Amino acid sequence: MQSVLTILNAIESGETTPRAAIARSLGAIADKDAAIGAFATVADRKTALAAAAGAKGPLAGIAVGVKDIIDTYDMPTGMGSPIYAGNRPPADAALVAMLRARGAVIAGKTVATEFAFLQPATTVNPHNPAHTPGGSSSGSAAAVAAGMVPVAIGTQTGGSIIRPAAYCGVAGYKPSFRLAPLVGAKTFSWSLDTAGFFAATAADIAAFVARLTGRSLDVEPIDPATLRIGIYKTSVWDQADADTRAALALAAERMAASGATLVEIDEPVELAAGREAHSTIQNFEAGIALGFEYAHHRDRMSDILRTTLEQGRAITPDAYDVARSIARRARHATGELFQAVDVILTPSVTGAAPRGLSSTGSPIFNKLWTLTGNPCVNVPGIANAAGLPVGVQVLARFGRDRLALSAASWLESLLASAEIAP
Amino acid sequence: MQSVLTILNAIESGETTPRAAIARSLGAIADKDAAIGAFATVADRKTALAAAAGAKGPLAGIAVGVKDIIDTYDMPTGMGSPIYAGNRPPADAALVAMLRARGAVIAGKTVATEFAFLQPATTVNPHNPAHTPGGSSSGSAAAVAAGMVPVAIGTQTGGSIIRPAAYCGVAGYKPSFRLAPLVGAKTFSWSLDTAGFFAATAADIAAFVARLTGRSLDVEPIDPATLRIGIYKTSVWDQADADTRAALALAAERMAASGATLVEIDEPVELAAGREAHSTIQNFEAGIALGFEYAHHRDRMSDILRTTLEQGRAITPDAYDVARSIARRARHATGELFQAVDVILTPSVTGAAPRGLSSTGSPIFNKLWTLTGNPCVNVPGIANAAGLPVGVQVLARFGRDRLALSAASWLESLLASAEIAP
Numbered sequence: 001m002q003s004v005l006t007i008l009n010a011i012e013s014g015e016t017t018p019r020a021a022i023a024r025s026l027g028a029i030a031d032k033d034a035a036i037g038a039f040a041t042v043a044d045r046k047t048a049l050a051a052a053a054g055a056k057g058p059l060a061g062i063a064v065g066v067k068d069i070i071d072t073y074d075m076p077t078g079m080g081s082p083i084y085a086g087n088r089p090p091a092d093a094a095l096v097a098m099l100r101a102r103g104a105v106i107a108g109k110t111v112a113t114e115f116a117f118l119q120p121a122t123t124v125n126p127h128n129p130a131h132t133p134g135g136s137s138s139g140s141a142a143a144v145a146a147g148m149v150p151v152a153i154g155t156q157t158g159g160s161i162i163r164p165a166a167y168c169g170v171a172g173y174k175p176s177f178r179l180a181p182l183v184g185a186k187t188f189s190w191s192l193d194t195a196g197f198f199a200a201t202a203a204d205i206a207a208f209v210a211r212l213t214g215r216s217l218d219v220e221p222i223d224p225a226t227l228r229i230g231i232y233k234t235s236v237w238d239q240a241d242a243d244t245r246a247a248l249a250l251a252a253e254r255m256a257a258s259g260a261t262l263v264e265i266d267e268p269v270e271l272a273a274g275r276e277a278h279s280t281i282q283n284f285e286a287g288i289a290l291g292f293e294y295a296h297h298r299d300r301m302s303d304i305l306r307t308t309l310e311q312g313r314a315i316t317p318d319a320y321d322v323a324r325s326i327a328r329r330a331r332h333a334t335g336e337l338f339q340a341v342d343v344i345l346t347p348s349v350t351g352a353a354p355r356g357l358s359s360t361g362s363p364i365f366n367k368l369w370t371l372t373g374n375p376c377v378n379v380p381g382i383a384n385a386a387g388l389p390v391g392v393q394v395l396a397r398f399g400r401d402r403l404a405l406s407a408a409s410w411l412e413s414l415l416a417s418a419e420i421a422p
Numbered sequence: 423m424q425s426v427l428t429i430l431n432a433i434e435s436g437e438t439t440p441r442a443a444i445a446r447s448l449g450a451i452a453d454k455d456a457a458i459g460a461f462a463t464v465a466d467r468k469t470a471l472a473a474a475a476g477a478k479g480p481l482a483g484i485a486v487g488v489k490d491i492i493d494t495y496d497m498p499t500g501m502g503s504p505i506y507a508g509n510r511p512p513a514d515a516a517l518v519a520m521l522r523a524r525g526a527v528i529a530g531k532t533v534a535t536e537f538a539f540l541q542p543a544t545t546v547n548p549h550n551p552a553h554t555p556g557g558s559s560s561g562s563a564a565a566v567a568a569g570m571v572p573v574a575i576g577t578q579t580g581g582s583i584i585r586p587a588a589y590c591g592v593a594g595y596k597p598s599f600r601l602a603p604l605v606g607a608k609t610f611s612w613s614l615d616t617a618g619f620f621a622a623t624a625a626d627i628a629a630f631v632a633r634l635t636g637r638s639l640d641v642e643p644i645d646p647a648t649l650r651i652g653i654y655k656t657s658v659w660d661q662a663d664a665d666t667r668a669a670l671a672l673a674a675e676r677m678a679a680s681g682a683t684l685v686e687i688d689e690p691v692e693l694a695a696g697r698e699a700h701s702t703i704q705n706f707e708a709g710i711a712l713g714f715e716y717a718h719h720r721d722r723m724s725d726i727l728r729t730t731l732e733q734g735r736a737i738t739p740d741a742y743d744v745a746r747s748i749a750r751r752a753r754h755a756t757g758e759l760f761q762a763v764d765v766i767l768t769p770s771v772t773g774a775a776p777r778g779l780s781s782t783g784s785p786i787f788n789k790l791w792t793l794t795g796n797p798c799v800n801v802p803g804i805a806n807a808a809g810l811p812v813g814v815q816v817l818a819r820f821g822r823d824r825l826a827l828s829a830a831s832w833l834e835s836l837l838a839s840a841e842i843a844p
Contacts, residue, residue: 073714073718084512087512090506090509091714091715092713092714093714094609094710094711094713094714096714097710097713097714097716097717098710098713100717101713101717178612178613181612181707181710181711182612183609183612183710183711184714187516187605190600190603190604190605191600213739214738214739215739285603288516288519288520288603288605289516289603289605291514291516291519291520291523292495292513292514292515292516292518292519292606293513294519295519295522295523296495316636317635317636317637321821399743
């Protein structure tokens with residue numbers, strides 16, 4: 001994989017230039033993407049290299065893949081739907097404008113599932129093309145995993161960052177709700193949609209997002225002796241397969257062996273209720289947010305999207321308000337959780353990437369944390385007997401993004417290409 | 423003015439048809455708008471009448487003006503800026519799709535100030551064309567006040583619904599934050615932007631929004647004997663001129679005379695701090711939200727917008743986070759306020775509409791409540807010695823929109839075209 005930190009260091013030391021770094025990413029896309037299908041659109045080479053040559057700012061030399069539901073003024077934004085084929089927005093999304101202002105170059109638009117929901121796209125998993133890369137940020141995760149770009153942008157409404165990151169074996173970071181702006185991204189659910197990031201490691205993501213936002217996010221050393229880690233198996237643990245169970249056990253064992261304190265946490269009822277309320281909020285809002293597309297183009301929607309919008313449109317405002325109250329209580333309950341522990345370790349996914357492209361896998365271990373808005377980081381580094389990645393995620397209190405990234409980076413170093421027994 | 427309730431009753435009783443009602447609104451626009459300048463675009467008459475003839479749903483026969491920062495697929499959306507002249511969005515905003523799905527007809531796009539900020543547009547006040555209609559929902563308020571449409575949609579980030587409603591002498595309703603969706607509206611500040619409504623009276627607005635959203639919002643009778651009203655002069659009372667002071671006193675006097683309990687409230691420090699924090703949040707977010715326009719088109723921005731974006735881009739994430747903490751505490755403090763009172767009465771504006779079109783007036787009495795997200799209703803009915811409207815607003819606890827609308831409607835009936843002494 002391409003590393004943000006390696007590229008930035010090489011540019012700083014004069015070993016390479018922003019233009020050469022961008023050329024390398026574009027070359028990797030040209031070499032590899034035919035087999036992966038991570039990109040819906042690739043930037044024009046001449047334009048991108050000209051931008052790279054003139055790039056100034058802390059992200060000069062970094063090529064970024066941008067999920068194709070996020071507007072770009074110079075490339076189509078297709079939303080993963082035939083309804084928006086060839087769509088040309090009048091402006092860049094806020095996040096894209098920030099990227100360019102810091103010197104990054106948009107290498108292309110990465111494949112998204114239809115409006116970032118569940119209907120699979122055609123991108124394959126770089127670890128095994130017979131398996132799904134996950135969704136909905138399918139192309140973003142695969143583009144980083146295949147070494148085509150050092151960073152990609154995605155969004156998560158259910159599990160669309162953490163799940164594809166886990167399936168593709170890359171670091172994935174869903175920030176605290178609203179840390180990264182979503183202006184100019186297609187809305188599915190305004191209470192849940194969250195912009196996030198993919199890179200090779202947590203330290204790469206942290207360095208990138210720190211330079212992008214001006215926030216103090218670079219990873220810090222962790223002192224295991226002072227770290228209390230909540231092992232959070234959730235009330236849906238029965239959905240975790242043997243690989244996920246072994247991965248969580250391995251990560252916990254390594255953390256304990258290094259001196260950290262582990263605390264088994266039973267899921268509070270408020271959080272179990274939050275997981276249940278997620279769909280009500282998501283589907284009610286999607287029914288409104290995609291009201292135009294439903295009215296004019298529902299014959300060009302997948303069955304799963306159309307059915308979900310119809311379910312959402314049948315939810316009453318009262319039922320939606322009840323779900324929002326449950327969500328508020330769940331957010332409050334996470335605050336109490338983080339009085340007893342500093343970070344939480346929990347599965348990213350039910351298991352390794354499923355075989356086939358007919359499903360993007362289950363977001364069951366993600367959607368609660370999208371609802372609560374806590375920062376989550378998928379930690380790569382564990383593989384199952386078939387060589388497929390199995391992710392675990394580290395969470396922290398709302399706003400403690402630097403701790404989540406730092407603890408994830410520390411766990412990565414403890415795992416260092418661990419394999420779980422078959 | 424045109425009344426939603428009168429039109430819906432006439433259609434229900436068979437006195438008129440949706441098509442005739444829409445034709446009447448379009449006729450009023452054709453007659454009056456040359457003098458007012460409330461519309462940036464008027465709907466094609468044939469298309470609108472065809473839509474009205476086929477309209478089904480609870481809002482059939484209601485012509486709506488839509489602020490020109492809210493996307494429509496069949497009319498340009500100019501954002502009040504030359505940068506977006508002729509801009510044709512690919513889809514309706516969520517609110518517009520909801521309107522059409524309920525049978526309403528979009529009569530046209532109402533003039534907005536540049537990106538809904540402070541640079542005045544050319545709409546005039548229907549009560550006196552030498553005076554501003556207020557902003558940024560200038561055309562929406564003026565279109566209703568001049569009797570061209572029964573309803574118009576606007577947005578408020580500082581005071582852009584309540585202020586123009588007060589200056590134009592119409593009912594204006596800023597709902598609880600996020601009650602009305604903003605998907606497909608141009609973002610200025612995602613933490614503050616709030617969609618809202620203008621109509622002749624609070625009862626008209628309530629009937630309209632109830633039918634639009636499926637929420638129980640129709641105004642209910644108020645029993646003054648059980649109503650505790652907080653008289654909230656704020657810590658910026660020195661900015662209220664003689665007209666505003668007299669209007670607030672008159673409203674309070676009539677409410678007391680009818681048997682309600684008045685409670686003078688000193689502004690809690692948390693709320694005074696919230697008013698101060700508003701600009702930090704607004705400008706930081708605007709600097710990000712309009713990042714593309716700043717990068718590519720700042721030579722086509724007004725000075726006040728460009729300067730504000732530059733101020734916003736200079737705000738650090740730390741300063742922004744501090745302002746967000748202050749906002750959270752302010753929201754919490756409003757919850758305590760509403761333990762002692764049921765509704766709050768406070769000025770809508772510093773005075774009647776200023777003379778001239780060089781300023782849209784001050785949002786000082788509005789921006790705190792945009793920050794807290796409480797429902798606010800401007801109550802028309804008081805005029806100063808020059809015949810210009812002077813507004814007062816009624817607020818309720820977050821989520822108690824029906825109470826805010828009901829209390830506003832009751833106060834309207836108590837005022838019934840009151841004039842304050844010169």
